[in-house]
Amino acid sequence: xxxxxxxxxxxxxxxxxxxxxxxxxxxxxxxxxxxxxxxxxxxxxxxxxxxxxxxxxxxxxxxxxxxxxxxxxxxxxxxxxxxxxxxxxxxxxxxxxxxxxxxxxxxxxxxxxxxxxxxxxxxxxxxxxxxxxxxxxxxxxxxxxxxxxxxxxxxxxxxxxxxxxxxxxxxxxxxxxxxxxxxxxxxxxxxxxxxxxx
Amino acid sequence: xxxxxxxxxxxxxxxxxxxxxxxxxxxxxxxxxxxxxxxxxxxxxxxxxxxxxxxxxxxxxxxxxxxxxxxxxxxxxxxxxxxxxxxxxxxxxxxxxxxxxxxxxxxxxxxxxxxxxxxxxxxxxxxxxxxxxxxxxxxxxxxxxxxxxxxxxxxxxxxxxxxxxxxxxxxxxxxxxxxxxxxxxxxxxxxxxxxxxx
Numbered sequence: 001x002x003x004x005x006x007x008x009x010x011x012x013x014x015x016x017x018x019x020x021x022x023x024x025x026x027x028x029x030x031x032x033x034x035x036x037x038x039x040x041x042x043x044x045x046x047x048x049x050x051x052x053x054x055x056x057x058x059x060x061x062x063x064x065x066x067x068x069x070x071x072x073x074x075x076x077x078x079x080x081x082x083x084x085x086x087x088x089x090x091x092x093x094x095x096x097x098x099x100x101x102x103x104x105x106x107x108x109x110x111x112x113x114x115x116x117x118x119x120x121x122x123x124x125x126x127x128x129x130x131x132x133x134x135x136x137x138x139x140x141x142x143x144x145x146x147x148x149x150x151x152x153x154x155x156x157x158x159x160x161x162x163x164x165x166x167x168x169x170x171x172x173x174x175x176x177x178x179x180x181x182x183x184x185x186x187x188x189x190x191x192x193x194x195x196x197x198x
Numbered sequence: 199x200x201x202x203x204x205x206x207x208x209x210x211x212x213x214x215x216x217x218x219x220x221x222x223x224x225x226x227x228x229x230x231x232x233x234x235x236x237x238x239x240x241x242x243x244x245x246x247x248x249x250x251x252x253x254x255x256x257x258x259x260x261x262x263x264x265x266x267x268x269x270x271x272x273x274x275x276x277x278x279x280x281x282x283x284x285x286x287x288x289x290x291x292x293x294x295x296x297x298x299x300x301x302x303x304x305x306x307x308x309x310x311x312x313x314x315x316x317x318x319x320x321x322x323x324x325x326x327x328x329x330x331x332x333x334x335x336x337x338x339x340x341x342x343x344x345x346x347x348x349x350x351x352x353x354x355x356x357x358x359x360x361x362x363x364x365x366x367x368x369x370x371x372x373x374x375x376x377x378x379x380x381x382x383x384x385x386x387x388x389x390x391x392x393x394x395x396x
Contacts (some may be wrong), residue, residue: 002200002393050277050319053251053337079248085286121248136200136393139251139335195200195334 002136005070005128005196007031013063013073015044023072026189030197035069042066052076052089052125053137060129068131076124076184078158080108080146082117091158102150105161109148118145120162122184126192136195140187144171155179200334203268203326203394205229211261211271213242221270224387228395233267240264250274250287250323251335258327266329274322274382276356278306278344280315289356300348303359307346316343318360320382324390334393338385342369353377 010027012020015038024034037044045062049055052075059073077091087094087108094104112118126138143165150160152172159171164182171179180186208225210218213236222232235242243260247253250273257271275289285292285306292302310316324336341363348358350370357369362380369377378384 050279050283050321050339051251051337052249053323054319054321054339057337081248084284084288085248086282088283088286090282121252123248123252125251134392135389137335137337139249139255141248141252191333194332 002128002195003130003134004198005030005032009033009035009069010128011035011037011040011042011063011067011069011071013037013042013059013071019074023074030193034072037063037067037071040067047075047089049075049089052123053127053139055089056125056127057129057135057137060127061133061135064129064131070128070130072126072128074124074126074185074188076122078108078120078122078162080112080120082115082119083108083111086111088123101157105150105158108146108158108161112146118147120144120146122158122162124184124188126188128192128196136192138188138191138195140184140189140191142182142184142187200326200393201328201332202396203228203230207231207233207267208326209233209235209238209240209261209265209267209269211235211240211257211269217272221272228391232270235261235265235269238265245273245287247273247287250321251325251337253287254323254325255327255333255335258325259333262327262329268326268328271325271327272322272383272386273325274320276306276318276320276360278310278318280313280317281306281309284309286321299355303348303356306344306356306359310344316345318342318344320356320360322382322386324386326390326394334390336386336389336393338382338387338389340380340382340385 012034020036047055055075056073060071063071079085079088121141121143124140129135144162147163151170155172163170210232218234245253253273254271258269261269277283277286319339319341322338327333342360345361349368353370361368
């Protein structure tokens with residue numbers, strides 16, 4: 001059985017302050033107190049995994065071992081059907097060393113050209129690791145279509161070219177609350193909450 | 199918390215008799231009785247997911263709903279680093295409609311050419327779905343190198359061109375027991391057993 005995280009102290013294995021704050025808010029109702037890997041001065045391991053789940057696992061495991069506390073990591077990205085799932089786990093790396101998502105979005109649009117299949121999925125993998133080696137993982141997805149040109153100024157990453165199924169606006173045109181209801185990260189967190197906060 | 203599967207009746211969401219038998223043997227010590235989706239006449243859903251986990255989830259969910267029993271599905275494949283993770287979730291499809299793995303292995307070798315990075319990972323995702331919608335997933339991996347020409351007559355799929363790290367023989371040259379100790383499927387089942395048979 002997955003161990004409960006209720007009222008635990010939890011390391012968020014991320015050096016992104018915005019992500020740490022967002023996760024802290026999501027888990028506050030369960031009495032979880034979060035601390036970031038950056039705050040603890042933990043190193044960032046190389047993401048050598050073959051999948052979103054494997055990368056989330058290696059980040060969570062490294063943080064849990066180093067901190068001696070349970071740790072949560074996420075790994076996420078965009079998988080385009082007609083590109084055989086690219087950019088996938090390389091989603092951030094398509095932006096180059098400067099993590100330039102305007103460049104990354106243009107690369108997706110160019111690779112896709114006028115291919116009739118525009119279908120894509122955002123994927124979010126979450127891993128919770130305990131210092132004794134126990135680990136639990138959760139994956140969430142949301143399906144949509146790639147649009148061009150990019151639309152909207154909210155969100156981040158590939159949000160401006162991703163229009164979720166059943167909607168006529170992109171993730172970057174949605175209010176945060178609307179996106180948070182249907183995002184891949186929300187889907188993964190629902191699964192995590194069901195397993196870790198019984 | 200993940201619900202226990204101890205002494206449960208479990209549908210294996212596969213039409214591959216060999217796979218159903220192997221899983222049945224793995225789970226027999228836990229009092230689990232398995233029945234195949236093929237035996238129950240359940241349809242095979244289209245594998246439209248963007249990841250191994252997503253495909254395992256959709257197969258497990260479809261079987262659990264149709265049978266009204268908990269169901270287990272697996273989705274697995276080979277991810278080659280220098281090919282950006284290809285063939286990945288398309289590993290079986292690279293063999294064409296006849297599922298010809300001699301063809302699929304040749305495609306991998308041709309795509310890889312003389313690239314100096316031969317690193318690859320087998321990935322296995324397992325999903326257990328309950329008829330009420332609860333779902334738990336587990337992913338296992340094993341790292342190795344792509345060799346050419348293929349070697350060995352045991353195993354199946356890409357086994358003859360996959361040499362696990364720290365070994366000098368391919369998966370297809372290993373006795374079943376040796377492979378079963380270190381395979382991606384064994385890794386995923388260890389995680390499943392830890393969560394579902396407390």
